[in-house]
Amino acid sequence: MTGGGTGPMAGKTVLVTxxxxxxxxxxxxxxxxxxxxxxxxxxxxxxxxxxxxxxxAAAGNPAVDPFAADMSSQAAVRQLAQEILDAYPRLDVLVNNAGGFWATRRLTADGQEHTFAVNHLAGFLLTNLLLDRLKAGAPARIVTVASAAHSSGRIDFDDLQDEHGYSAQRAYAESKLANVMFTYELARRLHGTGVSATTLHPGGVRTGIGTEDPGLLFKLAFSLARPLLKTPQQGAATSIYLASSPAAEGITGKYFVNSKPKASSKSSYDEAAAARLWQISADLVGLTARGQQPN
Structure with a gap:
């Protein structure tokens, strides 16, 4: 499939999870x-x-294609990647947007803690499976939606599955820190390829996040904050900017807030920890076990 509408992104193909x-x-x-x-x-x-x-209909552009995928399942992510590769001869932008907040600890079909699996491992796996197609069409962009919550996060390599005293807030913050560290490590690995990697905080946004399993505290905090939150359109502005703006061309390894680069947490710049997280993530999604080396 090719084509699209008219405008500055005409001829470009984008995947938004x-x-x-x-x-x-x-x-x-x-x-x-x-x-x-x-x-x-x-x-x-x-x-x-x-x-x-x-x-x-709202965009006046018929070129919007649906794909079904449960991002908590590694098999489904792999199937999605294959369907995307089969459908599109080129891929210009990948927006790793899928994520969520769950009050209670649960495991995926792959035996992974659900928050870490959906918010980090799914995007990690999908990105790696699509990297060659992105590189082939360079310049290309990878945009990963993180959160300011990453600043309170800590990667506990001894308990990535949160087996010892699950906290929804801690699991979410850890997964969002993983998003930022993944982006920085990805940018280092993609140096010279023409594929950029950026990450962002969309702001507090009125969305359905957490509604599947919100927990009492989350519901209370969300209801109190709701009048102050951004609309989804406002929250999407930075993702759209990083995916499409000529001004963002070639910018890589950066964290953005309100479409402007901003420093992320000190721990997010730990290159040794990021490299370790990458290797563990590759092992957890089977990129190394199957003889596939992570890019």
């Missing part, structure tokens, strides 16, 4: 309105098709 609602849907709409062909993912195909049709 978690594109059926919230920031992801607003990001997909913004990029489709700029003329890109946009692929979105969601867990339910019917719902994803409906979202794609709504985005296409």
């Amino acid at each position: 978690g594109g059926t609602s919230g920031i992801g849907k607003a990001t997909a709409l913004g990029l489709a309105a700029l003329g890109a062909r946009v692929a979105i993912t969601g867990r339910d195909l019917a719902r994803t098709r409906d979202a794609a049709a709504g985005i296409a």
